[in-house]
Amino acid sequence: MAKENKALITLFGAAGDLAQRKLYPSLFNLYKKGYLAEHFALLGTSRRPLSDEDFQQMVLKSVNGMENEEGQAQAFAKHFFFQSHDVTKPEHYTVLKQRLEELDKQFGAEGNRLFYMSMAPQFFGTIALNLKKQDLLTKDGFNRLVIEKPFGRDYESAKKLNDELSQTFNENQIFRIDHYLGKEMVQNIQALRFGNTIIESLWNNRYIDNIQVTLSEKLGVEERAGYYDQSGALRDMLQNHIMQIVAQLAMEQPVAFTDTDVRVEKIKALRSLRVYTPSEAAANFVRGQYGAGDDTHAYRNEDGVDPNSITETFVAAKLMFDNYRWSGVPFYVRTGKKLADKFTRIDVVFKKPLIDIFANPRMKSEQSLNSNVLTIFVEPNSGFSLRLNAKRAGQGFTTEPVDLKYLQSDEAKNESPEPYERLFHDALEGNHTNFASWAEIAYAWKFVDVIRKLWDIEEPQFPNYTPGSMGPAASDELLARDGRQWVYHLNH
Ligand SMILES: NC(=O)c1ccc[n+]([C@@H]2O[C@H](COP(=O)([O-])OP(=O)(O)OC[C@H]3O[C@@H](n4cnc5c(N)ncnc54)[C@H](OP(=O)(O)O)[C@@H]3O)[C@@H](O)[C@H]2O)c1
Known part of the structure; x- marks a missing residue:
């Protein structure tokens, strides 16, 4: 039986793309499951004037096509209200405050407030400051802030933003969204590692040769060109999603599976990540930008992109952790647009046996053993596989790689909540495990x-890779110079 969360949600950017595509469907799923019921309401805000009824129609449209019992979507939409509001105008917050107090009473939210910032990041600080100045936080119940990416453009701007947020909310009240942390198989990293002796006891530099993380996108920039051209793959994907995945792979075992304990270990892991000098960084990072393909434009010719843009649409890097567990083990990461396929996977490459008795000259064999590889398939498939060496059936003695594979059934996948549903629920519960700390x-x-x-x-030297490839040649060279290669490569 689902526990109902009592809360009043204030959504900034309620008419935006993210709200309509992801947030309303996620809330509807929580409603269908009973996590949201009678005691919740959402006050949506944007500058445009919309009546409550118009807004409810917008919400109904965004959940249209989702399975539901008769009348359920209509009943859900009745919890939605709208206030035309310009976040830069302090006087508008007075009206907001009044409406929130009315809705709190009407829905019995008991002073629980969740403020969700789903709009351009330059407004995040302004909203937080006004929430405090205009006294929108409650004395009873919880006050939480959910904030979308990007969190800054560099350390300085991120710190400035964090300082602004901290004037109104303390760290325990801030939930920074990284939707990769809401993905089933990213969460499964911890179950795999800390639930299995055979994995965790090998999870160190004695047995692991290298770890590879690939977030590959098939699409280009599409309608996000304006934003993307100011951001690039390093900021858009590596600084947040990849670093969060890497932290979970590198962290020590937490004392318990609680948000506080997991956080402590992730922070400790990232503290031991080697920060490169400029010349080391130049040697350990690769950037790329796609050129024209058979039937696609070059990045520089996409609508909304500067024709001389030097924004990278691909990045690969080698990361090193200077700690007892990982000393000497490279973590290779890469992400890019217009690559061969859309998928996210993690490949953990184990060391080969110290002595390969099957390649002994007396065996007159040319073969050599393969590395064991544990692959975590994050998407589109969810599951993992373990590559082992086994004897090929038949006369003679040769070995071949075989994969022990587990993929989640379609049924299990359908039952898995979407990242935003999971993260919304976590924020309502006050659970920080799947959010990034400052x-x-x-x-x-x-x-x-x-x-x-x-x-x-x-x-x-852009462009330097062809759409449909796995990025520039320098990405392969980054590993080749260490005598390694990407586990996933084309014709794999
Ligand atoms: N869209 C995605 O797939 C996606 C994915 C990951 C993260 N995000 C993040 O989610 C956030 C929202 O993105 P989005 O794509 O939904 O943006 P969007 O479609 O541009 O929506 C922005 C919203 O903000 C409102 N707005 C703009 N200026 C305002 C002001 N001064 N006062 C009050 N409201 C104002 C707009 O409505 P009015 O014009 O009526 O004011 C609109 O509702 C961003 O931080 C983005 O980086 C988005």
Whole structure:
């Protein structure tokens, strides 16, 4: 039986793309499951004038097509209200405050307030400051802030934003969204590691040769060109999603599976990430930008992109952790647009046996053993596989790689909540496990800023990869120079 969360949600950016595509459907799922019921209401805000009824129609449209019992969507939409509001105008918050107090009484939210900022990041600080100045936080019940990415453009701007938010909310009240942390298989990293002796006891530099994380996108920038051209793959994907995944792979076992304990370990892991000098960064990062393909434009010719843009649409990097567990083990990461396919996977490559008795000259065999690889498939498939060496059936003695594979059934996948549904629920419950803390974000920016500064002044040789490939040749060379290769490569 689901426990009902009593809360009044204030959504800034209620008419926006994210709200309509992701947030309302996620809330509807929580409503269908009973996590949201009678005692919740949402006050949506944007500058445009909309009546409550118009807004409810917008919400109904965004949940249209989702399965529901008769009348359920209509009953859900009745919890939605709208207030035309310009976040930069302090006087508008007075009206907001009044409406929130009325709705709180009407729905019995018991002073529980969740403020969700789903709009352009330059407004995040302003909203938080006004919430305090105009006294919108309650004395009874909880006050929480959910905030969308991006969290800053570099360490300095992220710190400034955090300082602004901190004037109104303390760290325990802030939930910074990284939707990768809401994905089933990213959460499964901890179950796999800390629930299995055979995995965790090998999870260190004695047995692991290297770890690879790939977030590959098939699409280009589409309608996000304006935003993306100011951001690039380093800021848009590596600083946040990749660093969060890497932190979970690298962290020590938490004392218990609580948000506080997990946070402590993730922060500790990121503290031991080696921050490169500029010349080390230049050697350990690769950037790319896609050119024209058979039937696609080059990035520089996309609508909304500067024709001389030096924004990277691909990034690969080698990360090193200077601690007892990981010393000497590279974490190779990469992400990019217009690559061969859309998928996210983690490949953990184990060391080969110290002695390969099957390659012994007396066996007159040319073969050699493969590395064991544990692959975590994050998406589109959810599951994992373990590559082992086994004897090939038949006469003679040769070995071949075989995969033990587990993929979640379609049924299980359908039952898995979407990231936003999961994260909304976590925020309503006050559970921080799947949100990024300020300290994690700060370490990630400090790591990334070194290369960003370098790339901002050095002219790259762009474009340097073809759509449908796995990025520039330099990405393969990054591993080849260490005598390694990407586990996932084309013709894989
Ligand atoms: N869209 C996505 O898929 C996606 C994915 C990941 C993260 N995000 C993040 O989510 C946030 C929202 O993105 P989005 O794509 O939904 O943005 P969007 O479609 O541009 O929506 C922005 C919203 O803000 C409102 N707004 C703009 N200026 C305002 C002001 N001065 N006062 C009050 N309201 C104002 C707009 O409505 P009015 O014009 O009526 O004011 C609109 O409702 C951003 O931080 C983005 O980075 C989005």
